[in-house]
Amino acid sequence: MNELTRISLALVVLCAAPVAMAADAGTFYLGGSVGQAVAQYDSSQCTGDASTDAGFLISCQTTMGSTGFKLIGGYNISPGFALEGSYANLGKLKEAANYFGYYLGTTEQTTTALSLDAVGTIAAGQGFSVSGKLGVYDAGQTASDDAGDTNSTVSSGGLNVGLRGNYALTPHLQARLEYERYVGVGKSNFHDYDSGAITVKTSIDLAALGLVYNF
Numbered sequence: 001m002n003e004l005t006r007i008s009l010a011l012v013v014l015c016a017a018p019v020a021m022a023a024d025a026g027t028f029y030l031g032g033s034v035g036q037a038v039a040q041y042d043s044s045q046c047t048g049d050a051s052t053d054a055g056f057l058i059s060c061q062t063t064m065g066s067t068g069f070k071l072i073g074g075y076n077i078s079p080g081f082a083l084e085g086s087y088a089n090l091g092k093l094k095e096a097a098n099y100f101g102y103y104l105g106t107t108e109q110t111t112t113a114l115s116l117d118a119v120g121t122i123a124a125g126q127g128f129s130v131s132g133k134l135g136v137y138d139a140g141q142t143a144s145d146d147a148g149d150t151n152s153t154v155s156s157g158g159l160n161v162g163l164r165g166n167y168a169l170t171p172h173l174q175a176r177l178e179y180e181r182y183v184g185v186g187k188s189n190f191h192d193y194d195s196g197a198i199t200v201k202t203s204i205d206l207a208a209l210g211l212v213y214n215f
Helices: 003-016
Strands: 027-041 059-063 067-078 081-099 102-125 128-145 150-152 156-168 173-193 196-214
Touching: 027 081, 027 173, 067 196, 081 128, 081 173, 081 196, 102 156, 102 173, 128 173
Parallel strands: none
Antiparallel strands: 027 067, 027 196, 059 081, 067 081, 081 102, 102 128, 128 150, 128 156, 156 173, 173 196
């Protein structure tokens, strides 16, 4: 059983757990958060027509440390279970390709995503609670390279999972600290260089602090 499967099963159990919360069933909530977006990159995902040349692998390096933010809206089906939709800006991702120590080029892409999640919450006492979320996303990316070319990639979709801690500031206002992963968000192509096409795939994590208002 891989890590993603274990996380998914844990979130399903959390969503099914009977709990008591301040949020009433049949109510809506709105909120937002801001934080740090980080790319999780596996070097084995550097593939394509030019990923090898005379038996030597072209290396790809990915860095990301920009600010991301998210706007959310949700509906409390029960005190401990909600459906939540969100729009997220996942920051800017830079990817560089090198062959045998020679620089091939860099692409920079901005990623946004729409997601729909099931959220389960358990109370921890003294105004604290813990939530788990499991859902799907649809992402779009706009990329540019250091040659000045700009293009939009095709939308991609996949699974997103997350955990968060909540604290009730008032009966209606809640602070949230959240960590979530958008698995396998799109790809970037180094296609404007003599070496040919290289494709890099990544997942993106967002750690964010935010506020939510329950109506």
